[in-house]
Amino acid sequence: MSSRHKAREQALQVLFSWDVRKLSAQESIEAFYGSLSSEEAEARNSRDAFLEQLVRGTVAQVAEIDERITKHAEHWRIERMPPVDRNILRLAIYEMLHTDTPPPVLIDEALELARRFAGKESVNFINGVLDAVHREHMKE
Numbered sequence: 001m002s003s004r005h006k007a008r009e010q011a012l013q014v015l016f017s018w019d020v021r022k023l024s025a026q027e028s029i030e031a032f033y034g035s036l037s038s039e040e041a042e043a044r045n046s047r048d049a050f051l052e053q054l055v056r057g058t059v060a061q062v063a064e065i066d067e068r069i070t071k072h073a074e075h076w077r078i079e080r081m082p083p084v085d086r087n088i089l090r091l092a093i094y095e096m097l098h099t100d101t102p103p104p105v106l107i108d109e110a111l112e113l114a115r116r117f118a119g120k121e122s123v124n125f126i127n128g129v130l131d132a133v134h135r136e137h138m139k140e
Contacts, residue, residue, distance in 0.1 A: 004050060008091065008109055011054040012117065015087040018059060025059040058094040065093045072132035073125075084118045085126060092130055096137060103134045 010032065018028035029052055058065065066078050069089050078086055092110035095101050107130045114123045 003048075005109060005112070007048050007051040008054065009113060009116075010048065011051045011058075012084075012087055012091055012113055014051070014055045015058060015091060016083055018055070019083050019087055025056050029055055054091060054094065057098055058090050061094055061098065062090060065090050065097075068093055068133050068136070069129060072129045072136070076125075082118065082122065085114070085122050088113050088118070088122075088126055089129055092126075093133055096130075096134060103137075107131070107134065 014028045014032045017023065017031060018025060021028070021031075023031065033047065066086075069081075069086065070076075070078055073081070073089075081089075088110050091113075092106050095106045096103055107127070110126055110130055111123055114126045118126075
């Protein structure tokens with residue numbers, strides 16, 4: 001597993017916690033590192049800058065991101081979406097709009113996260129929303 005893939009997976013876990021527990025981004029990051037088992041003590045001491053960039057950036061841009069999700073998620077209010085789905089979308093859209101990661105790569109990564117943490121219907125839903133956001137972004 002690539003380090004960026006692992007960072008995205010962990011960022012999703014942090015964003016899920018942030019979303020559900022209503023903590024700050026920093027508190028959610030610290031809680032994530034603090035929850036690593038003693039077997040992963042070395043990992044706890046080596047923080048992942050990419051993971052933290054994804055979490056902080058996503059949280060900072062969440063209003064803009066949620067607006068885009070709402071626009072392209074027909075018949076779904078953001079607060080009614082499963083938390084895993086909305087945070088996979090948030091993470092991918094943040095990365096699409098604010099990093100240099102090629103959109104096909106980040107969409108594929110988002111779909112991998114959905115396959116692992118959500119259901120088959122979620123994969124199709126996430127793919128449709130991300131494709132629509134990507135097409136819109138290309139026109140900007």
